[in-house]
Amino acid sequence: MRYTDIAIIGGGLAGSTAAAMLGRAGVPSVLIDPHQVYPFDFRVEKLGGAVQLERFARTGLAESVLRSSTSDGENWIARFGRLLDKAPSQQFGIMYDALISAIRSEISGPAEFICDKVVEVTTSAERQTLVLASGETISARLVVLANGLNVGLRRMLGIERQITSVCHSISIGFDFVPVGRPAFPFPAMTYFSERPSDRIPYITLFPVGSRIRANLFTYRQADDPWLRAMRHNPVETLNAALPRLRRITGDFDVAGDIKIRPADLYVSTGYQQPGIVLVGDAFATTCPVTGTGTDKVFTDVAQLCNVHVPAWLATDGMGAEKIAAYYDDPLKIACDAWSNAKAFNFRSVSIDSGAYWQAQRWARFLVYFGEGRLRRLRSGRRQAAVTHAMAQTP
Structure with a gap:
């Protein structure tokens, strides 16, 4: 039997980020995923925005991982065939498999990667036991379930989805x-x-x-x-x-x-259990239209690895009452609520025909138009000032 402090099931964005963070913190961990090299998957294809990048920075991985991405520098905003604005941009394009590869390259000892599949999990208030498809058994103090949309292991543990x-x-x-x-x-x-x-x-x-x-x-x-x-x-x-x-x-x-x-949008139920914690899509999904799924992952993993895991490992046991601190974390709760509200709001402002939502659409159009107009005026004034200064230079 292999012994470790943290066993992470699922090597996508949430699991790989957690493994890299725990390795940097000196926490013995194993990341278990059936793919040695993560295959193509149509998921996150860009990161961006000041808030999301700040959340990514809290993982300690942003600077190195973003070197593998493509920065655009400027994003045009348009509607009705009309260019509204040329806004400065903090968008970084990167395919999901390349993103995972870049994050996994940051995993270092005492964290390690195991290419295998978890077929059984048994939990308790002290230690958790994982059985792999290869027959290997792992004993861990805590299991981090980060296997996204896969529901098999969750149902084995009595954790269901509420769509x-x-x-x-x-x-x-x-x-x-x-x-x-x-x-x-x-x-x-x-x-x-x-x-x-x-x-x-x-x-x-x-x-x-x-x-x-x-x-x-x-x-x-x-x-x-x-x-x-x-x-x-x-x-x-x-x-x-x-x-x-x-x-x-x-x-x-x-x-x-x-x-x-x-x-589909869903939240998990029955997750308040000893010895196991859910992160990312394993806990709840959000709408890709809003781009907030990555915010949720970075918030979940940063709070778990920076705040809660060190506190949990400092004392004996891994009971449900201890793990509840993660689910009750104010930053996690706020991010989950914001993400969920944005999913429904964005849908309504995009397709609902009521007078309120029509007004919302036009208001957004006018805001983008106004910001673009103001940006062009400022740019014109700066250019005029430069031209005037050059003309005055002997």
């Missing part, structure tokens, strides 16, 4: 290619829907290496024929849904596979 919104949104990912010219005029762009009836909140275009990646979001049912049309005739379908997009992008094509991922 709050079935197929809340659908994410579509593909490469976006210029036709008849070498590049697009924008470094990155967010183009908002032209009509609520199209059920599209926005499409975001951003660089990952030398290519432009597109993430298109829609609020539809998983069996909607529109998704089949998008898969088989993506350019025609996208032009029909966003007819004035080409005024800014010019003619475009879609390259490579089109990935389509529906997302």
Whole structure:
């Protein structure tokens, strides 16, 4: 039997981040995942925004991991075929498998990686026992369940899902290619829907290496024929849904596979148990449209590894009352509530037809337009001042 302090099940974003943080903190840990090299998975494809990057920084991994990403520097905001703003941007494009690889490269002793699958977990208030598919057995003081949407182990432990919104949104990912010219005029762009009836909140275009990646979001049912049309005739379908997009992008094509991922919103129940703690999607999901899922992961893992694990390991036992401190953590509760509220608000402001939501859409349009206008005026004044100073120089 192998002994350790922390056993982490699942080597995606939450699990790999936890393993890297615990290794840096000198906590004996094992990360268990069936993939030695994480395969392609259509999930997080960019990180960005001051709040999200601050949360990432609290893990201690941001500076090194972001070296593997592509920074755009500026993001164009557009709607109705009209450019509203060229906003300074803190977006970093990186495919999910590359992100996980970069984080795993930060794992160091006493944390280690085991390429295997956990088939059985037995918990108690003292030590937890994991049985791997290879037959190896691991004894740990604490199990961190970070296996995302996989429900088998959770159900074995009596942890279930309460679905709050079935197929809340659908994410579509593909490469976006210029036709008849070498590049697009924008470094990155967010183009908002032209009509609520199209059920599209926005499409975001951003660089990952030398290519432009597109993430298109829609609020539809998983069996909607529109998704089949998008898969088989993506350019025609996208032009029909966003007819004035080409005024800014010019003619475009879609390259490579089109990935389509529906997302249910759910929260776990029955998780208040001794010896085990849930992080990331294993605890609760959020809507990819809002981009807050990564915020939740970084908040969960940073609070767990920076605050709660050191306190728990300092005393004997791993009872449910001790682990409750993590679920009651004010920062975690606030982030979960903010993320969940944003999921429903973004859906309503994108597709609801009531007067209030129509006013909200126009208000956002006017805010972006005003910010862009003000930015252009300031830029013009600075340029005029520079020109005047140069003219006065003998």
